Each structure stands twice: as C-alpha cells, then as structure tokens.
Amino acid sequence: VTNGAQEALDLVSKIFIDPKDKVAVEVPTYLGAISSFRNYQSDFLTVGLENDGMNIHELEEKLRKMSEEEREKIKMIYTIPNFHNPAGVTLSLEKRKHLIEISQEYDIPILEDDPYVELRYSGEEIPSIKSLDKNGNVIYMSTFSKIFAPGMRLGWIVADEEVAKKITVAKQGTDLCTNVFCQYLANEYITSGAIDRQIPKIRKLYKGKRDKMLEALEKYFPEGCEWNKPDGGMFIWATVPEKIDTEKMFPEAVKENVAYIHGAAFCVDGSGHNAMRLNFSNADEEKIEEGIKRLGNLIKKKLGN
Amino acid sequence: VTNGAQEALDLVSKIFIDPKDKVAVEVPTYLGAISSFRNYQSDFLTVGLENDGMNIHELEEKLRKMSEEEREKIKMIYTIPNFHNPAGVTLSLEKRKHLIEISQEYDIPILEDDPYVELRYSGEEIPSIKSLDKNGNVIYMSTFSKIFAPGMRLGWIVADEEVAKKITVAKQGTDLCTNVFCQYLANEYITSGAIDRQIPKIRKLYKGKRDKMLEALEKYFPEGCEWNKPDGGMFIWATVPEKIDTEKMFPEAVKENVAYIHGAAFCVDGSGHNAMRLNFSNADEEKIEEGIKRLGNLIKKKLGN
Known part of the structure; x- marks a missing residue:
C-alpha cells in the first residue's frame, strides 16, 4: 500500500532506473509518470498510441532494431491499459497478450498503471495484463483516488515476490509506511459494502x-x-x-x-x-x-x- | 507537509545527494536517516557524539584537513539536536552556534532533524539551530508522530525559499501531496487546543x-x-x-x-x-x-x- 499511485510510480522508478536508463512510454502519456521517471534521470523510448492502445508493432520494431547494449538500457515498459490518461483509449486483449510476449522475449518488465479500471461506462471488461501474465514480469498498480477520495492518498502495487521485497525496502527508506488511519477508513469502506x-x-x-x-x-x-x-x-x-x-x-x-x-x-x-x-x-x-x-x-x- | 519525517529525509536526500557524495553524520545516528542517504548512494563523513552533542571540533578538523575537491562532496551536515536518536544527548547552545559558523564557512547546509523537541522532561529549552541561523543555511524538519499519532504520517520541513521550491517539485514527483484528511485532523487537533x-x-x-x-x-x-x-x-x-x-x-x-x-x-x-x-x-x-x-x-x- 502506497501513498497514492504517484508514490507507486516513484518507488518502482527508484528500484529500476539508474541515470541514462530508458523507459518505454506511450506518446502521449501520464504527466506524473514522466515526472517520476525524470526524477531518476531516465530517458525515454517513445511508442505511438492507436485507438486500441499502444502501437505494439512499433515497440517491437524499435526493440528489434536496437543493439543488445541499447536494449539493456530499457528498464520498463510503462502503459495505462484502461481509459488512458490523457488519451482515453483502451489496450485491446490481443495487444495485451502481444505485449506480454515482447516483455518475455526481451526480459523487460511491464509497469501496468490502472487507476481507472472501475470507471467503465460502455464496452466489455478486459482482463488486466498482470492477470494474463504467467511469468511475474508485470508490476500492477492502482489507487483508491478515483473510487474513494484522492485526499486519502492510498494506492497499491501488486508484484512478483522478489520485486515486492525490493519495493518494501525502498518504501521503508522513503516514508516508513502509508498513513494507517486512512488505511483503516478504506478497509471500512470496502468491508461495509459502501464501495x-x-x-x-x-x-x-x-x-x-x-x-x-x-x-x-x-x-x-x-x-x-x-x-x-x-x-x-x-x-x-x-x-x-x-x-x-x-x-x-x-x-x-x-x-x-x-x-x-x-x-x-x-x-x-x-x-x-x-x-x-x-x-x-x-x-x-x-x-x-x-x-x-x-x-x-x-x-x-x-x-x- | 510531508508523509512523516521519513519522507522529509527522503526528499532532502533526493535534491541534495548524487551518487558518491557524502553526508556528515554523527556516530551513532538515526537508522532511517542512514537508509535515506544510502538510497541515494551517499557516503559518510563520520563525527563522534559527546554528552553535549556532536563533536563539532572533530567535524571542523576533518573539514579543514580536506582538499577543496573532497569538501565539495560533502552535501549536508545531518544532526538530531534534541534528545538524539539513538544517543539521547542534546546539542548545547554554544555548539549550535559553532555549527552554524562551520556551515557558513564551508557553505554546507545543515539538516536539523527535530522530532523530539516537545518531549523535554528536565533542563532548559535550547533554541533550534534554524532559529539561530541568519543565512538560510539550515533545513529544519519535524513530525507529528511523537505528539499526535505516528500512523497519521505527518511531518514537515521548514527551509529557505529556494530549497523549499525544489523540495516541492520533488514532492510532486514522489507522491503529489500528503494525505489531506489527516492534515485536517491535525489542524483540528491544534486549533481545538487538544495538543x-x-x-x-x-x-x-x-x-x-x-x-x-x-x-x-x-x-x-x-x-x-x-x-x-x-x-x-x-x-x-x-x-x-x-x-x-x-x-x-x-x-x-x-x-x-x-x-x-x-x-x-x-x-x-x-x-x-x-x-x-x-x-x-x-x-x-x-x-x-x-x-x-x-x-x-x-x-x-x-x-x-
């Protein structure tokens, strides 16, 4: 449990990014994510967005053309799969599967930022990338900001055990723990059925x-x-x-x-x-x-x- | 306002420390501070502790003997002036003034970590280093954890305008803002006189x-x-x-x-x-x-x- 989703971005950046590393991001992408990655002196590999989400073929082509050395600098693929901020688009099921294959092939973790998943007004739900992945290569993050209250600053990360341990250590150095009082409120909000x-x-x-x-x-x-x-x-x-x-x-x-x-x-x-x-x-x-x-x-x- | 004093340590580290820089710290010093500084790959300049706090003469000697290049690597002097964690000692008034002179002479900011100031059981109050400094060289931080509730995760930083602006930018990239609901609770705790x-x-x-x-x-x-x-x-x-x-x-x-x-x-x-x-x-x-x-x-x- 993090101090909002922004802290989740910061912690993941902290453990994955060294100066001059790169993150693969969509163009456009979330402002707060850009700012987190830049805080750790990251560069970017840019990938276009289509009506059904990230242009996975473009990503694949760019990775394929790189030297191994260049590719090793790519530390994450960052994506907002549902109702993209700012673009509003949603990543199709087919592309989610394809993205997992790429992540697997080049051993690059995916950071799946999913704050809006509960805010669907039309169309059918699509499984998260995390739920489709069998290899622990996806770090999933979301937040209570859109379904409870932003001022509570409650976000969360779901990750493979090894990554989760590193995030926990980083979290302790960053702010020890997330406000406990607000966690109790969120727990009540969920268990009472109010949510x-x-x-x-x-x-x-x-x-x-x-x-x-x-x-x-x-x-x-x-x-x-x-x-x-x-x-x-x-x-x-x-x-x-x-x-x-x-x-x-x-x-x-x-x-x-x-x-x-x-x-x-x-x-x-x-x-x-x-x-x-x-x-x-x-x-x-x-x-x-x-x-x-x-x-x-x-x-x-x-x-x- | 920060997510506990630990986040204050993290933010100040984030803006001051590059890999291989050094922080002057007391031996012993606060565990969480060590962990924050190390997160940003800091090395340490160690200074002993006496019954009246940091051995300022030792600090001065060590700085004097350094080459200018070595000295430029020292980005902060970190001290816990009141009822030191873990050592329990308090920095004397005279030493506080001396420390400000050193900070001034070598242009090294002081990070004054003061979580226990309200918990005095004997002896006389001593003014904070921040209040004695006239040159904006001191960054003061404290917390509600010891006088309200640790689970609220409310800390704060007082710094010169230029430093404060940088901290604000770092804070936005880290977690946008501190939980607003708990800030309201703290405000009520103070203004109602309960504190x-x-x-x-x-x-x-x-x-x-x-x-x-x-x-x-x-x-x-x-x-x-x-x-x-x-x-x-x-x-x-x-x-x-x-x-x-x-x-x-x-x-x-x-x-x-x-x-x-x-x-x-x-x-x-x-x-x-x-x-x-x-x-x-x-x-x-x-x-x-x-x-x-x-x-x-x-x-x-x-x-x-």
Whole structure:
C-alpha cells in the first residue's frame, strides 16, 4: 500500500532506473509518470498510441532494431491499459497478450498503471495484463483516488515476490509506511459494502458527463478537429488543426473560464502541440456544454484569423 | 507537509545527494536517516557524539584537513539536536552556534532533524539551530508522530525559499501531496487546543518511564556498563563491556522477552558492537523494571562466561 499511485510510480522508478536508463512510454502519456521517471534521470523510448492502445508493432520494431547494449538500457515498459490518461483509449486483449510476449522475449518488465479500471461506462471488461501474465514480469498498480477520495492518498502495487521485497525496502527508506488511519477508513469502506454502492453511482454520474461532452464536441467543435470516444475514465483527447498551438491558446481559454491541459505536456517526443486533454469528471453537465461551446468558438475564431 | 519525517529525509536526500557524495553524520545516528542517504548512494563523513552533542571540533578538523575537491562532496551536515536518536544527548547552545559558523564557512547546509523537541522532561529549552541561523543555511524538519499519532504520517520541513521550491517539485514527483484528511485532523487537533492538553500528559508519562529506567539501570546493570541520562525524548544509549557483542546477544534477550536495537546498526563507521539503544516510551513502568532486570542478568551471565 502506497501513498497514492504517484508514490507507486516513484518507488518502482527508484528500484529500476539508474541515470541514462530508458523507459518505454506511450506518446502521449501520464504527466506524473514522466515526472517520476525524470526524477531518476531516465530517458525515454517513445511508442505511438492507436485507438486500441499502444502501437505494439512499433515497440517491437524499435526493440528489434536496437543493439543488445541499447536494449539493456530499457528498464520498463510503462502503459495505462484502461481509459488512458490523457488519451482515453483502451489496450485491446490481443495487444495485451502481444505485449506480454515482447516483455518475455526481451526480459523487460511491464509497469501496468490502472487507476481507472472501475470507471467503465460502455464496452466489455478486459482482463488486466498482470492477470494474463504467467511469468511475474508485470508490476500492477492502482489507487483508491478515483473510487474513494484522492485526499486519502492510498494506492497499491501488486508484484512478483522478489520485486515486492525490493519495493518494501525502498518504501521503508522513503516514508516508513502509508498513513494507517486512512488505511483503516478504506478497509471500512470496502468491508461495509459502501464501495459496492458507490462505484455504480460514480459510473452513472461520469457516463452522463462523458456523453454530454461528446455531444457538445459534435455540436460546437469546427471541422478539422478530432477526438476519441472513451469507454470509461475521465478524459477525452482532442486534436485541433495544425496551425493552432494549444499551449499558446491556453491563456485565452482561461479568459473564457475554460481550462484544459495542452497536449505537448504529455508528449516526451516534442509532439502534441495541437492537442488537448479534456476532463469531463469535474464540471456538471450544463457547464460541460457551455465550456465546450466556448472552446469551440475560440478555435473557430483562431482558424478564422 | 510531508508523509512523516521519513519522507522529509527522503526528499532532502533526493535534491541534495548524487551518487558518491557524502553526508556528515554523527556516530551513532538515526537508522532511517542512514537508509535515506544510502538510497541515494551517499557516503559518510563520520563525527563522534559527546554528552553535549556532536563533536563539532572533530567535524571542523576533518573539514579543514580536506582538499577543496573532497569538501565539495560533502552535501549536508545531518544532526538530531534534541534528545538524539539513538544517543539521547542534546546539542548545547554554544555548539549550535559553532555549527552554524562551520556551515557558513564551508557553505554546507545543515539538516536539523527535530522530532523530539516537545518531549523535554528536565533542563532548559535550547533554541533550534534554524532559529539561530541568519543565512538560510539550515533545513529544519519535524513530525507529528511523537505528539499526535505516528500512523497519521505527518511531518514537515521548514527551509529557505529556494530549497523549499525544489523540495516541492520533488514532492510532486514522489507522491503529489500528503494525505489531506489527516492534515485536517491535525489542524483540528491544534486549533481545538487538544495538543496543548496532550503534550503535558505525554511529558509526564514519559518522564516517569525515563526515571524508572534510569533507576532500574542503576540497580540491575553490572559494573563496566555505562549509559547517559537524557533530558527528554525516548531513548537511552547504553554501552556494555567490550567483550559483549550486543547483536549476537540479541536472540538471547528476545528469549527473555526483552528487546533493544544493537548499537552497530546506528554506526556507519563499523563501531557500536557493544552498545544498545533502550526505548523507555512504550512499556509501562513495571515492565521497564522487569525488562532492565532481565537484561542486566543476561549481561552478568555473559560476563561470567
């Protein structure tokens, strides 16, 4: 049990990464993961994202073309399989199996970061990579932040015994243990059955918000914009025409009281300048519609320039 | 606000220590600090402890004799000024001032680890090193663990703005933030005045236990044993005759249902084999007497061998 999922990322980085090592990451990928890996002076091997998750063929090709020495620098494959942050996509069952084969062939562990698994609003559940792996090559991590309360700072790691022991030692040096009081609260939340009543409520609430945002995007975003339709989670990844820089546009959006995170922040290869992450979990449906309308108008105005 | 004082140690280590750097530490010093520094591949400059705290003259001599290059490797001076863990001693006012001068002269920051400051049972309060320093060269850290509850995992760092900013960035990469719910509880504990009623109770309770342990040591420990009389905190540091190895003796003590931590665990220079840290905060007074009696008998038996 860790101090939120962010500590799980930090501990795994601490035990796997030496300076100049590399982590294979999706482009785009989670900001907090980039920051954890960079803290340990990691470089990156970048892999594209498709509608059914990481481009496994690209990963395989890149690994195959490397010298053995280069390959030994790759210490982890980091992936967010369900309702990707920021991209919203989900890794298909077939690709999960393929990823395990690659991990096996090149002896590179997979770090499976799965905070949104309980937040599915459509489509069928897919088994975790961890559950499909027979060789102890997958480190699974998740959190209570999306299904209990983020302020509790409760995350967890499931790993092979040898790795788990190393993480435990690192954890003791980092902060001895995770707050015990909040662990008791989480235990009560689970054993009382409250969690089983709460998750369907969260799903219903967020599903309505997702549908509203998709509807509003269709209605207000101009031609040349694209976005995906996530089956769950909290995020939609939208791209706008090339000529718009979403980082530069951000202050204007804030003036209109709309916020997003610009795409480049999630991309370690310098791409993403014309993308943005939209979060539909926070605002109510009315505000979502109004926000997307304002953002759509701003984009139209930019394109008209 | 950190996830316990251990995280404060980890974050400060993270921003100051590169592999092969050195931290100046007392011998003996806190186990958790050793483990934090080692996590970042630190080496050590060791300094002895006297009854009035760190041997500042030894530190000064060692620094003076170093080449500039060697000195640049020293990234911190780590000290526990009040009721040292494990040694129980307190750094005198004069030495605190002297330490600030050294820190100033060689431009080495001081990390002041002060978890026990509120647990004074005798003698007069001494101002913190941080409060005596005018140059922002001291990083002060403490914790709620000894005055609220350890399971809350609440510690804090006070540092110069520039250092504080770096720590904040490191903290975000490590675990985003400290559990918010427990921070609310601590806030209530302070603002309601409960803390002001609780600390005198803790002091009274622990003072009785300290006195009982000192009395029992006098009564049951054989000649050739020595120990200090701490003005506060939770620990007494006892040395036994050279021929006894406290690490080897430990299993026999456990058989008698008495525990301590063997001295060598606290000493990064390989010393401490005939020392032990005794903790008087946990057991009740009756058990303290019985425990010290059993330990005294065991030592006598060993010496008789």
